Amino acid sequence: MTHRNRRPRGTLTGRLVGALQDWSVPRQLRGAPGHAKAAESAMSRGLRPRLEQADRVGTSICPYCAVGCAQLIYARDGKPIAVEGDPRSPVNQGTLCPKGAATFGLMVSPGRLDRCLHRAPGATAWREVPLDWAMERIAQLAKRSRDESFVSRLPDGTRVNHTLAMASMGGATLDNEENYLIKKLFSAGLGMVFVENQARV
Template identity: 40%
Template sequence: MLPVSWPIRVMASDTLYARRLDRRVKAGKSARAHPRTTGGSSMRRRSKARAETRAFKIARTTETRSICPYCAVSCGVIIHTLGDKAKNVTASVVHVEGDPDAPINRGTLCPKGSTLKDDITNPNRVLRPKVRRPGSDHWEDISWDDAMKGIARHIKDTRDRTFVAKNARGEVVNRAPGIAWIGGCTDTNEFNYLQWKAISA
């Protein structure tokens, strides 16, 4: 029988409880230090066994649950950040892993989902709205207010120009063929309904 201080791996690892326990043990948040024996080249020169705790990169992090944005499967992820959330302090992402409590992926991630940290910390990531004016050869930063006003104006102009109330048979269709609307895997049914109402109003 193994000492209780050793990391425990529950055989029924397909259960959510086992996944949580296994992840906590790996993170060093529930496991105690276990004795490590360092032996010499002979039994006569054995060193003393000493207890030590391995330093884990997620031991002091804040866990934030989110959804992977890459496809419509909506796998749950846990984002580990360092930072005390003080004013003028930006939290840094140090690790991203699958959420073992998510019923869809149960802690697993595909190769694309496993690269979320690189997507978040990419120095070339676009962090603010940009616009390329007609005839311009470069993109310029604009404010969020200007971006929202510009998007609303373009949608309204396109809707008014292409809106079709009835088809050739006189049936009410209320559609705007000049606009394509793309949803996301994190959209709720209520939000999708509002999108449809907005595009067909």
């Protein structure tokens, strides 16, 4: 029976015997001393915390809603390697919701846009444009649409001062102050009726 345990690990039987010997459940059932040691495996003994690789830790605020959960950004060689909740914060006390916990993916995703793209009417391809040009273009088109569709009074004389040609869909990364300003600008300033937020969808 002893010779079976000496079979080369490269064979199927050898790998099976090795896996059974490394399996922690039999050791725990036998009552092996030390709970942590009894539950160890060859793989778990070699594991190291990913945060151990960081050479710098910065602080940030979660970008996803207006709660303002504090985050710790762990970086190595100037690049983020992990995002955790900040336990010093009285707001979230080190915890993060699923969206906040996904902040790392948002930061390093190769699909994340970090520049302005514009597709002209009738064009089939996007082109990169400067931010200043894009903001000016948006302002001009918004004013033109508002001026062309603005209604001061209904046929019965009721004053409405609104436009039905424009709408706003806010995102869940906007905080309370930004949403307040958006509502004031779009409703009171431009007369937009349709002002909604993605967080309600």
